[in-house]
Amino acid sequence: MRTNIIRDEHVTVSYDVVNGWTVVEVDGDVDLRTSPMIREAVIRLLGEGHRHFVLDLCFVPFMDSMGLGMVVAITKRIREHGGSLRITYTPGPIVRVFEISGLHATYQIYHSPEEATQRTPSPDGLADWPHSPSVKKGS
Structure with a gap:
């Protein structure tokens, strides 16, 4: 069951737990105004015991x-x-931002939350971060 954690005129953020992953869906621009709210929402979820995240940027x-x-x-x-983190986004401007950076x-990176949550999280999901992950797109 999807739960809204931020709902304002610029962005809506909700989450659901799927196959051991906390899928945080962002709907709206991610910028100077909304980024602090999104960060704090994820920190609150961490405080509640969530550890493995999919940051769904498909609606950004x-x-x-x-x-x-x-x-x-x-x-x-x-x-x-x-914990672990996977990111989803669809082809478009967000892809370019991640590539340029x-x-x-x-x-x-995955193309949908369904794809990102197919496998359950592993306990060493970010052990090698910021180096390239051993599992690439869609693997």
Whole structure:
């Protein structure tokens, strides 16, 4: 059952637990205004015991450098808690942002939450981060 954790005029963030993954769906721009709210929402989920995340960016039409900084910040927090992170996005502007920054090579990227949650999380999901993951797109 999907639960809303942020709902304002600029972004909606909700989550659901699927196959051991906490799927955090972001719907709206990820920028200077919304990135701090998204980061705090993930930190709250960590505090509630969630450890393995899929950050679903499939409904994000725009992401700026603050959004990328938020992704790195939550990755560090999740890693400190022994968790995992996978990212989903569809072809479009978000792909370009991750490619230009070089971050596409340091994350497990999937094209949908369904694809990202097919396998249950492993306990060492971010052990090698920020190096390239051993499992590539769709694997």
